[in-house]
Amino acid sequence: MFEVKNGMGKEKLEEIGDNHVGTSAKTPLRDDAFAITDAEKMDRIQDSVRDILNTLGMDLDDDSLKGTPRRVAKAFVQEIFGGLNPKNKPRLSTFDNNYKYGEMLVEKNITVYSTCEHHLLPIVGRAHVAYISNGQVIGLSKMNRIVDYFAKRPQVQERLTMQVVQALQEALGTQDVACVIDAKHLCVNSRGVRDIESSTVTSEFGGKFKEKEVKREFLDYIKMDTDFE
Numbered sequence: 001m002f003e004v005k006n007g008m009g010k011e012k013l014e015e016i017g018d019n020h021v022g023t024s025a026k027t028p029l030r031d032d033a034f035a036i037t038d039a040e041k042m043d044r045i046q047d048s049v050r051d052i053l054n055t056l057g058m059d060l061d062d063d064s065l066k067g068t069p070r071r072v073a074k075a076f077v078q079e080i081f082g083g084l085n086p087k088n089k090p091r092l093s094t095f096d097n098n099y100k101y102g103e104m105l106v107e108k109n110i111t112v113y114s115t116c117e118h119h120l121l122p123i124v125g126r127a128h129v130a131y132i133s134n135g136q137v138i139g140l141s142k143m144n145r146i147v148d149y150f151a152k153r154p155q156v157q158e159r160l161t162m163q164v165v166q167a168l169q170e171a172l173g174t175q176d177v178a179c180v181i182d183a184k185h186l187c188v189n190s191r192g193v194r195d196i197e198s199s200t201v202t203s204e205f206g207g208k209f210k211e212k213e214v215k216r217e218f219l220d221y222i223k224m225d226t227d228f229e
Helices: 010-018 038-055 068-080 140-151 157-172 212-221
Strands: 094-096 104-116 122-132 136-138 177-185 200-205
Touching: 038 068, 104 140, 104 157, 104 177, 104 212, 122 140, 122 157, 122 212, 136 140, 136 157, 140 157, 157 177, 157 200, 177 212
Parallel strands: none
Antiparallel strands: 094 136, 104 122, 122 177, 177 200
């Protein structure tokens, strides 16, 4: 029997998932999310994956499948969802803008590998991130790393976009940060409507990037024709 959670039945929960509704810009984690070690998590996930494959009728004695539960568990904890653990957050060191560069800095085509939290299927695309310094600058690789950190968790693309901007705003001490993500969702491309051509574009504009001219300049840099005005 399907468990009713928060007053919602199976049909309602499925409808919410298909419509990609998120609850907030904060990843929904329980307070005890890190009460057990990574090794303990892998042991539990391994057992769960084994049960799933058994339920599907797979022969886990086959040489090709014997190690699959452990491989999946390790990938979940250490790689695919490694961004859930705050200890993996990159250190966002900043430096004084001694050369007084006053224009926007754009890091475009940052690779995004994430996972849709509704079907646990891949999200693959590109992120474009920009900021205008108010006295501090950040290493270019840190912009890539912060995208990767927040991408490595069950995600909603809208939330990912906001988290990248908020983390850089905090590190740089300015609201003048923007992010656009263009990504394919395999929950759309490989199931359901199976539309392999469509992609999803999300954006978050802070501070000066809300101004029409500044926003247009950023979009010109990344050569996107999408109308965000």
